[in-house]
Amino acid sequence: MNAPTSMGMAGRFGGAFGRVLQRRGSSSAPSLDLTHNIILYVEGVTVSFDGFRALNDLSLYVAPGELRCIIGPNGAGKTTMMDVITGKTRPDTGSVWFGQTLDLLTLGEPEIAQAGIGRKFQKPTVFSEHSVFENLELAMAGDKSVWKMLFARLTPEQLTRIDEVLETIGLKDHRSARAGSLSHGQKQWLEIGMLLMQDPALLLVDEPVAGMTPQETERTAELLTSLAGKHSVVVVEHDMNFVRSIARTVTVLHQGSVLAEGTIDEVQNDPKVIEVYLGEPRC
């Protein structure tokens, strides 16, 4: 894990320029530099809330196209880590880079989203008063400035894209239904659909299968697996069966830092992990 660190240092020279490009750029993923085959650097990040260390010198690297699962007991810092990456929480120390050139700690939530990081929340949050179609329309990648939106019209390509995503998430028949009237599982799917519309280079997915039926869980697993490759996907999940079904690399968080990393079997047989998870089933 040392190599990516030094590469990260090298990448920082492009930081200022990258930011300039980022400000001017209007497409969804401007100037994302993947020359060192790492899309996300989280290095030495510490976050404290009133003395409690939610993240403690956390370092994590994600490769382009990777599907990474993050597990850990409650309070391990999984959600805080996502908050840091998406700009909601600022760390006390450490650095977070998106590709070689984008310093995420200098950007706000909308800029980070525009740079190509999408996030799905633990509790499904969709725009409940809008229709399913409108939810997808709003999430669509592109220039999201005030003036553009005042006069925005959907192009035929964009319409096709929305229909494709409706098909993918199985909500074609609910196209004009109010999003608030959907079932819990359908809301989860809609939120995933919104991520797809955003077309981010990196997807952060927080507990995607919570409250889903086994069939829905299976379809979610298929979808996430199919997304990996084109996108990098980071999934936080408690459901070990689900993790087993999708993960190639698993990172175990404990008390705000990485406890173990490897394949699911390696991790499950790791004595440290067993100790932390003692008493929890199937681990």
Add this chain to the structure above:
Amino acid sequence: MSTAAEPAAPRPAFKPAPPTPYQVMMREDRPSGVFLTVLAIVTLLVPILHLAVPEGHVLHLSGYTVTLIGKYMCYALLAVAVDLIWGYCGILSLGHTAFFALGGYAMGMYLMRQIGTRGVYGDPVLPDFMVFLNWKELPWFWHGMDVFPFAMLMVLFAPGLLAGVFGWLAFRSRVTGVYLSIITQALTYALLLAFFRNEMGFGGNNGLTDFKDLLGFDLKHPETRIVLFMATAVALGAGYFTCRAIVRSRFGRVVQAIRDAESRARFIGYRVENYKLWLFTFSAMLAGVAGALYVPQVGIINPGEFAPINSIEVVIWVAVGGRGTLYGAVVGAIMVNYAKTVMTDALPDAWLYVLGALFVVVTLFLPRGVVGLLPDLKHKLQTLRQRRARAIST
């Protein structure tokens, strides 16, 4: 010779005329269509009933009534402005009459400068209250206010600037909910206190009054009254139409998304503070226009217009009418103000209790306001009709 593969191409098909924009609106958004139609009829009918029908005739509208309807329209425009930010973006401003009053003051300043030598002191430049205060020259912000286009620019600029600066500070710091409401309340109260002071140069507690004419037309003439009335109607119609266009654009959908899930909108990539700022500033300018049309019709603007209670009343109009629907705001403003006119005449002491009770009742039982009742009624009527049809058929 036609085969199945060429479906009746040469046949002269009956092509219905494309629907006019009016037809489209009546089909897609009937309440708005009805409102704009009624507004147009009123705008054309009132001048006839006031000017052409002789006094004493049953159908004659008195000058008082014309001005009253004009006033209601100003209130309706203000209510639309408040509904735009509260109903659609969830920003509950309890200080929107501050923008209304600023627009009013800008118009008042113009009207003051039009008085000229006809004032009590006959000073060609200084308004009466400045002479009375022994001021020797016009304060800097009164310069240019005698030029109508400049004054009208100020009607938009003064509320817009205040809303822009206030909104920039508040939205950037992510002040929302009750905290924002309280700050807006404080804002209008601070302005109330400031405008009460003589040194501010806005006429102190007397405000600006004793207006003579507007663009050379005597404000007391029936024709002037009618022109002001029609200008107000046009402003209301145009304001309504613009707001409708805004909320139906994708910008409008983003704004409603911000209302329902602000952080989600941020994580999708919308700069929430920019959206709020634009909408808030636009709404403030609209309120300013309403204030500017209000002042020449009532003949006075004083610091009392900044009173926090006024802003709260506007919120009640919108709540009663139905927030989140622009026509609901109009209906609410007109209904509550009509009730106020009748009540304060009949039972002046009871009005505030009635207003309070109205707010409580609407909050508890009519979350969608009066206009929210209509679809329910329609539904009930339909089921009734169906039941009757079934009863007849059996």
